[in-house]
Each structure stands twice: as C-alpha cells, then as structure tokens.
Amino acid sequence: DVKVTQSSRYLVKRTGEKVFLECVQDMDHENMFWYRQDPGLGLRLIYFSYDVKMKEKGDIPEGYSVSREKKERFSLILESASTNQTSMYLCASAEGAKTQYFGPGTRLLVL
Amino acid sequence: LAKITQPISMDSYEGQEVNITCSHNNIATNDYITWYQQFPSQGPRFIIQGYKTKVTNEVASLFIPADRKSSTLSLPRVSLSDTAVYYCLVGDMITGFQKLVFGTGTRLLVSP
Numbered sequence: 390d391v392k393v394t395q396s397s398r399y400l401v402k403r404t405g406e407k408v409f410l411e412c413v414q415d416m417d418h419e420n421m422f423w424y425r426q427d428p429g430l431g432l433r434l435i436y437f438s439y440d441v442k443m444k445e446k447g448d449i450p451e452g453y454s455v456s457r458e459k460k461e462r463f464s465l466i467l468e469s470a471s472t473n474q475t476s477m478y479l480c481a482s483a484e485g486a487k488t489q490y491f492g493p494g495t496r497l498l499v500l
Numbered sequence: 501l502a503k504i505t506q507p508i509s510m511d512s513y514e515g516q517e518v519n520i521t522c523s524h525n526n527i528a529t530n531d532y533i534t535w536y537q538q539f540p541s542q543g544p545r546f547i548i549q550g551y552k553t554k555v556t557n558e559v560a561s562l563f564i565p566a567d568r569k570s571s572t573l574s575l576p577r578v579s580l581s582d583t584a585v586y587y588c589l590v591g592d593m594i595t596g597f598q599k600l601v602f603g604t605g606t607r608l609l610v611s612p
Contacts, residue, residue: 393543424602429604430604431504431587431602431603431604431605432544432587432602433602434600447600448601479543479544480543481543488534488546488549489544489546490546491536491543491544491545492543493541493542493543494541494542494543
C-alpha cells in the first residue's frame with residue numbers, strides 16, 4: 390500500500406511566522422503535489438514537482454514556496470504566514486500520469 | 501482551465517444506486533476524468549478514472565458520453581459507509597499537472 394505521511398495533523402501559527410509543512414511518500418513516486426482545501430472551493434493546486442529539485446507552479450502559488458531535495462520528500466513553505474492561509478493542506482504523490490495518493494492532511498490555523 | 505460543476509449534495513438510502521454527475525464543458529482533448537472519495541479528516545482516495553465511454557471497477561462505474569462534456573459516477577447499492585464527499589477531477593495527467601482542476605465536491609449522505 391502506498392503511504393503518504395504529513396508531518397502534522399494540526400498546526401497553529403502566528404501571522405508573519407515561517408511555516409514548514411513536510412510530506413513523505415514511500416513508493417518512489419516521481420510526482421508530488423501540494424493542494425489546499427477550503428469549504429466551497431474544493432482542492433486547489435499550489436505547486437507540484439515531477440523530479441528532485443524540479444517544481445512547477447499550480448493555480449495558487451502566491452505566498453508559498455516548495456522544496457524537493459530528496460525524491461521521497463516534498464516540503465511546502467509559507468515564508469510569512471497570513472490569516473488567509475488558514476486552510477487544510479493536502480499532499481499527494483503519483484507515479485506517472487495516473488492515480489494520486491493523498492496524505493491525511495494538515496489543518497493549519499494562522500492567528 | 502476546465503470549469504467543473506457538481507451538485508453540492510445528494511441524499512440516498514442503503515441499497516440504492518447513486519449517480520453523481522460532473523459537468524466539464526470546456527474539457528480539453530488530452531484531459532482525463534478522475535473521481536475521488538473523501539471521508540472527514542482524511543485525504544481523498546481514488547475511485548475511478550476514464551477518458552471516454554464506460555469504465556467499471558469493483559466499486560464504481562464511470563460513464564462518459566461521446567462529447568465528454570460531462571461524466572457520471574455510478575455507485576451500485578450504496579451502504580452507510582459510502583457517506584462521503586465525492587470529487588470530480590479533470591485534467592491532462594500526461595503533460596499538464598498544473599492544469600488539474602477539482603470540482604467543489606458532492607456531499608453524499610446515505611441513510612438507513
């Protein structure tokens with residue numbers, strides 16, 4: 390079974406803090422993704438990576454950056470957290486073009 | 501980008517067949533249609549994926565008409581455990597991950 394784990398289930402941060410969300414997958418997948426999920430808006434793609442050190446912007450990259458130094462690990466960085474970044478963050482991985490496997494999500498609250 | 505429309509919610513009873521339709525009028529030639537299921541406090545889980553006509557697996561069927569501007573997820577004989585949110589995803593899974601678009605989800609409630 391594919392396993393995608395995220396470093397925290399719940400996180401509370403203050404405005405202006407730098408926030409790191411970590412994601413690890415154990416299936417040697419090439420592609421990894423970060424989404425945010427908000428009520429009424431569904432899932433929106435923030436960034437994705439198709440290889441180590443490679444990244445591409447998704448629909449809503451503003452205010453976020455990512456890092457992929459190792460194949461199994463994909464980090465989402467909020468350089469200076471703001472209240473409008475309060476959301477559920479979901480990481481996913483995929484081999485090639487098919488099924489995305491999602492982690493359990495990190496619920497981030499920015500005060 | 502494809503614009504995706506799904507019903508906000510649906511109600512059903514155990515043992516019934518449920519059909520959830522997704523509208524994607526400006527789907528592109530290379531786009532696939534994928535459906536995910538999400539339970540509270542969990543990430544979405546893959547159900548089924550298709551490009552055209554009909555696809556069936558052990559849990560669902562996916563019907564896609566010739567014009568591909570809509571698709572219907574069919575869940576046969578639902579049970580209480582099928583209560584979840586169902587998302588339609590449209591996008592080019594070969595060359596365009598940045599063009600992946602999720603619908604806003606359909607909340608299915610299955611009652612006894």
